Amino acid sequence: MLCFGIGRQIPRGGQEWQVPVLLDIRNVTKTYDGANARPVLRDVSMTLNRGQTVALTGESGSGKSTLLHLSAGLDAFDGGEITVDGTALSSLDDTGRAALRRDTVAVVFQQFNLIPSLTVAQNLSFHARMAGRLDTAWLQELTGRLGLADLTDRYPEHLSGGQQQRVAIGRALAGRPALLLADEPTGNLDETASGAVLDLMLDLVALSGTALFLVTHSRQIADRLDRHVHLSGGKIA
Secondary structure, eight states, X not given: OBOOEEEEEEEETTEEEEEEEEEEEEEEEEEEOSTXXXXXXXXXEEEEXXXXXXXXXXXXXXXXXXXXXXXXXXXXXXEEEEEETTEEGXXXXXXXXXXXXXXXXXXXXXXXXXXXXXXXXXXXXXHHHHHTOOOHHHHHHHHHHTTOTTOTXXXXXXXXXXXXXXXXXXHHHTTOOSEEXXXXXXXXXXXXXXXXXXXXXXXXXXXXXXXXXXXXXXXXXXXXXXXXXXXXXXXXX
8 A cells, every 4th residue: 555645845946845754654553462451652643754853752661662663664553554655564564564674764773783793894784785775985984974984894792882873873874764763872872972973863864865763862862853753641742
């Protein structure tokens, strides 16, 4: 099933033109089964336009990471629909969702999820190679801007937390995805390092034309993005 949306109007040359919706979340619900089954998301709706940056905040347990994982096709929702770049996730099987993450969506996880047996250089190029979109000039630019040029032969275990985070961001952006989903990408860093990583991420996202959907607990970080969405009690506040 295909579904295309229309996003915000942007003035250009005295005229307004429409930016298409890249991520469309409509009336999504999610409940985790078990003895204490409870709804995590209740009738959540929001959109993210192509090239836009949006922060998602909320108290612990509000469903922020759940919504991000649903948007990546990493988990199934119970009701509603999520459409990414015109494709309804409910129409995809496991292979289709994996292809979506390979070709359209990239994810930066809290725990980085680098491949320990690969060097920094190999980790950085991994997803782009899988997608058949390895651009060596862009990869070189990413490596330099992320301050990783002298670390390319190292393995993840020999990197600091901040260095691993930068590798994870570079790996996600190497294939120029349409949508980057980032789950607390600076949550393990101190305030100074957090600000530096966010600066880099926003700069690189703008360079690549990638839309960013970022989960954060920090209002200061959220205020630097184009839009700020807040989850409370499983609903958009």
